[in-house]
Amino acid sequence: MTQPDNASNDTVGSVHELAVLSRIFPLLPSASAALLGPGDDAAVLAAPDGRFVVTTDMMVHGPDFRFAWSTGHDLGWKAAATNLADVAAMGARPTGLVVAIAATRDTPVSLLEDIASGLRDACAELAPGCGVVGGDMSVSDTFTLAITAFGDLEGRAPVVRSGARVGDVVALCGDAGVAATGLRLLFDRGVDEHGTPDRSLADRLRAEHPDTVGAQLAPRPPISAGVAAALGGATAMLDVSDGLALDARRIAAASGINLDLHSELLGSDPEMALRGGEDHALLATFPANAPVAAGFRVIGAVTEGSGVTLDGEPVEGVLGWDPYAGWNGQAG
Ligand SMILES: [Mg+2]
Structure with a gap:
């Protein structure tokens, strides 16, 4: 008999917040602009420009993503990418993210670890030096991930x-239209006969159409x-x-x-x-x-x-x- 793997069965509702945070923290990317990172009541970010760019973007289960299609890694990646894109669109360099998660009680802690890994990998590939400087966790019937992103204009005027x-x-x-092509495929062929999003169908679709479905689930x-x-x-x-x-x-x-x-x-x-x-x-x-x-x-x-x-x-x-x-x- 193998020992049950308790860590992989833990859910948000079965362990304390501190235990969850202790598993997530080591996975999060650190921000080079953080004078004081996570661990205090608030973080301190350098703003050498004297101004900073700030924006927020939220992912709500249902209208914005579905766990039947997106992995935790996808969700973390996409939430980071959409916020980083808003900072970039101002002509700024992303410096830090603050991440708030409301998870359902049955959410596996391992899913939150996957989200943290997605945040880390997106920052590393898309905006090296940008990291997570803080956040908050709560429980909700609807899984929600909200990110606030900060950026540095480095002396330039914002591009408005x-x-x-x-x-x-x-x-x-x-790209233009690539992620939407992936979304069309998911709505057409990533759902079962009742129209319900289906993980195995989505996985097969992604393997067949990695460019379009991948662009929808984890844009770059x-x-x-x-x-x-x-x-x-x-x-x-x-x-x-x-x-x-x-x-x-x-x-x-x-x-x-x-x-x-x-x-x-x-x-x-x-x-x-x-x-x-x-x-x-x-x-x-x-x-x-x-x-x-x-x-x-x-x-x-x-x-x-x-x-x-x-x-x-x-x-x-x-x-x-x-x-x-x-x-x-x-x-x-
Ligand atoms: Mg925008």
Whole structure:
């Protein structure tokens, strides 16, 4: 008889918070900007610039992710990646994350360890030097992971959405429509006959389509390109979370201009590129008289007007993912 492995059977509801934290802490990435890391009532982060960028993004079980599709590692990775992308989109370098988790009582502690490993691996690959400086844990009927991210502008002006000017070029760094293709596959073939998300179907799908399903479950936004864009003179920028058409419209509205996208520059499936979200590519505008920053490719031009056009024609219909309305406006 083998001894039961108690550590692997522990759930959040069966052990004390201190025991959970003692297992998670060693897995978390440390932040090079932390003057005082986790362990006190609050952390202390260096802000040599005199300002810091701060943003938050939350993952709620159901609308934002499903454990039937995402592993704990995926969830930690994606939660880090989406927050890092928001910091990058300001032209800042991510420095620290604060992580709050509300877990159901039956959540295995090993799942929280996997989330911590996902946070660690995402920081190491996407934003070296950025780490987790603090957090909080509670219990809830709905598993929720909320991250607050901090970033350093390193003396540069933030790149905001309102700076695009007529004559600028529109450029993109990262994928457009790849994660949404993965999400479509998961909704089409990652569910059982009752439409319920299924782990074994999702695992098989991911093995068959690692690029698209992997991009949906664990996206790899080009975080360092945010600083490169700022240094390269970007006039406006954001990360594409809800689809190119919808997010381009946000720059257009803030800047009072039109973004004309060119279909032949949007890849093999312009429609998916336009309306598919969650790749967290960086969409920026640059002055036309200089090359765009390294890693970016030109996909259009800033013109007079207000909104988004494709080859000069207005982009019609529902523009992308909306957490309340669902995919293409249909509750998802
Ligand atoms: Mg964003």
